[in-house]
Amino acid sequence: MNKEQFKQEIRTRLSDYSDEDINKALEFYDEAIDDRMEDGMSEDEAVAAIGTPEEVARQIQMDTPITTLVKNKVKGKGELKTWQVVLIILTAPIWFGLGIALLSIIFSIVVTILSLVFAFMVTMAALIASGIGVFCVSLIALIAGGGLHAVVSAGAALVILGLGILSIIPVMAFARGAIKVIKGFLSWIKSLFVK
Amino acid sequence: MDIQLKRGLLEICVLAAIKYEESYGYKIIKDVKPYISISESTLYPILKRLEEAGCLNVRSAEHNGRLRKYYCITDVGRQRLGQFADEWQEIMSIYNYVIREGD
Numbered sequence: 666m667n668k669e670q671f672k673q674e675i676r677t678r679l680s681d682y683s684d685e686d687i688n689k690a691l692e693f694y695d696e697a698i699d700d701r702m703e704d705g706m707s708e709d710e711a712v713a714a715i716g717t718p719e720e721v722a723r724q725i726q727m728d729t730p731i732t733t734l735v736k737n738k739v740k741g742k743g744e745l746k747t748w749q750v751v752l753i754i755l756t757a758p759i760w761f762g763l764g765i766a767l768l769s770i771i772f773s774i775v776v777t778i779l780s781l782v783f784a785f786m787v788t789m790a791a792l793i794a795s796g797i798g799v800f801c802v803s804l805i806a807l808i809a810g811g812g813l814h815a816v817v818s819a820g821a822a823l824v825i826l827g828l829g830i831l832s833i834i835p836v837m838a839f840a841r842g843a844i845k846v847i848k849g850f851l852s853w854i855k856s857l858f859v860k
Numbered sequence: 861m862d863i864q865l866k867r868g869l870l871e872i873c874v875l876a877a878i879k880y881e882e883s884y885g886y887k888i889i890k891d892v893k894p895y896i897s898i899s900e901s902t903l904y905p906i907l908k909r910l911e912e913a914g915c916l917n918v919r920s921a922e923h924n925g926r927l928r929k930y931y932c933i934t935d936v937g938r939q940r941l942g943q944f945a946d947e948w949q950e951i952m953s954i955y956n957y958v959i960r961e962g963d
Contacts, residue, residue, distance in 0.1 A: 696884070728908065
């Protein structure tokens, strides 16, 4: 494959991108191929050393934020033909519904995970708060003179407080894990959109 | 190597390649290659990211009748290298813990 073919291949694969982005990337690969040829390689060898056009295009796509990818897809390149516009409008009830459904599925999965984290945190906070509360009760009982009552509730307070504090470690680990899972999930979604 | 780890290390290696003097794409690849596998298709996104993060500046200069881009490290880029050196101390102690031998 010569240099021009190589560049043309990349151009086709990145047809959703703006001319500016493509030209900037191609300039880079142009220079790299020229430098390798200056170093004594033939044009074919130099092109082969850079990597395949698929690889090059994929690297660029994986490095583009998903919002830009979607924007590029929606915007497309150049003007849409009239029949394309008509088709898009006519099929709006279908793709709009599907799009909303897909977004809501993604959204609900993320929210479910986050609310689980939230629930655990609230439980933890409640345990600690009620532990402190029961401890206050035992102090009051002590002042009021109910010796046995004070000891029992002090014991209960310590148990509850201990549970609450112990739960900090797993809850935090769970929160960190959940964030990792969400991140992985979102980048998996992204990889679905990258050809 | 773990893909995330490699990505981070590649960025550091590219910064290290331009630590003392500016360099260009192919030279960076030749300089870094003995240490970590790298090709143009991986280098391009890395240079773009580093430029966006302000770690390096780019200038075009003529070379043999064509333009070539030269990359020059910034203070932010130097800080990043310093940070890496600090973090590495921590990683080394973890490494020693991982490979320790039983009594």
